[in-house]
Each structure stands twice: as C-alpha cells, then as structure tokens.
Amino acid sequence: MIDTHAHVHDHQYDEDRADTIARAHAAGVDTIVTIGTDLEDSERAIRTAESHGLLATIGIHPHEAKDAPEDIAAAFDALRAGAKAPIVAIGETGLDYHYNHSPAEEQRRVLRDQIAYARAAALPVVFHQREAFDDFVGILREQWDRKAMRGVIHCFSGNAAEATTFVEEFGMLLGIGGVLTFKTAEGLREAVRTVGLAPIVMETDCPYLAPVPYRGKRNEPAFVTESAGVVAKILNVDLAEVNAVTTATAKRFFGLR
Ligand SMILES: [Zn+2]
Ligand SMILES: [Zn+2]
DSSP, rough: EEEEEEOOGGGGGGGEEEEEEEEHTTTTEEEEEEEEOSSHHHHHHHHHHHHHHHHEOOOOOOGGGGGGOSHHHHHHHHHHHOOOOOOOEEEEEEEEEETTOOOOOHHHHHHHHHHHHHHHHHHOOOEEEEEOOHHHHHHHHHHOOTOOOOOEETTOOOHHHHIIIIIIIIIOOHHHHHHGTTTOHHHHHHHHHHHOOOOEEEEOOTTTOOOOOOSSSSGGGGGGHHHHHHHHHHHOOHHHHHHHHOOOHHHHHOOOO
C-alpha cells in the first residue's frame, strides 16, 4: 500500500522516525509520500525522504501563504535542484478559509502560482481545500486542464455533490483517510459510495487525524490500513481489492513503477 499523504518529517517523529517507518512496512505500507507545507518544511521533507527511502513533495500550504516568496518558481527550482530523493508532486497547496492563517487574497495568489508551476514541470498537484469550495473551484475553472494535469484533493471530507464535481468535472482523485472512520462522517461515506473505488487513493495526513480506534492519538502511516478497511466495508468489496486498486491508482498518479 501507499500512504499518499503523510508528514513523516514532522518533529513529532524525531524520537522514533525509523521505528514508525518500520511499523508501516510491517503493516504492508511500503511507500510513503511525505508532504511539504512551506519552503523550509519542504526542504526537511526532502532530507527525510533521502535518509529513509521515502518520496517527497514540495509545496506551500494555504496557512503559510503569507510568508511565500514573490518568485515561487525560483524557490521550487532550487529545492528540486538540490534533491536526491524523488520529488513526486507539488503541494500541498490550496485554500483554507477555516482558520484564515493567511489572507485569502495571498492564498489565492500562492495557489495559482503553484498550479502554474506544476503544469510547467509536468508534476501532479496535492490540493488542500477547507471551507473554500466556491473560490477553489473558480480557480480550477480558470487554470485546470484535466487532459494535461493530475490532481488529488487530499483529506477530502465533503459531500457527494462536491466529490462528483472534483471527479467528473476536473478528473481529480480524492485522498481518503482517518475522517472516513469517524462516527459523524456519514456525508463523506455517502460521497465515497457515490464515486466508487476508481478515483480514490488512501492517506493518513499523519501526525494528524488518526483513524478509529486510534482517534486522538498521534497518527502514523501504518494506520492507513484502518481507513482502507472502512472503504472496503462501505463499498462492500474485499480489503485486498481496495489495497490493489488504490495502490495502482496512486502509482499512476505519482508516476511510479
Ligand atoms: Zn492538508
Ligand atoms: Zn497534510
């Protein structure tokens, strides 16, 4: 299996990172994508990927948009030039109007620049969207070319109509993780039933959003299997099929063999 969205370079793993990765391997999670959230964090993602055999992304999270450089492309070029681990996507990038840690105008500018960069670099995009659906979709309608680009809505937690828009109109994948296991997530489970297995990839977003029965604890890549189990249950298919199909989808998305 692939954990398509983790933050294994986070300081919360400084004491036991190698053990955490070993537990993932023991659980059948052989590939981990560790996701950058600003320039410094993306650099740490790359260094961690280099020393632990992971895949990395580089991106500027909407929370960090206020500190983004004017020339994001130059900063990303420099990160890629210095990387010995595979950089498999741009992001996470997007809009988050829940906390508004950065002004919305800055979030939109930084999102647009990262979509443009990903397109020029022929890399897929990892999106983070929270309480900004209309603005986010508006930017996609301006900039997204589903024939030329690949994208995933990470930690998708919307309803069936939103899922259908992302999948049908934009050809996006949906990253599904711990939220699916929460009692209150009936709307999300309905969304997964609506789109089916084909557009789904599995993720943890660790150290955040641990699935039941670990809810509230530090999350880790090994726990992605819990969320996959719920996908199997609600779609009424074998867990082995969920693992095989979502892994193949993730490999195509990130351009892996
Ligand atoms: Zn996120
Ligand atoms: Zn994340």
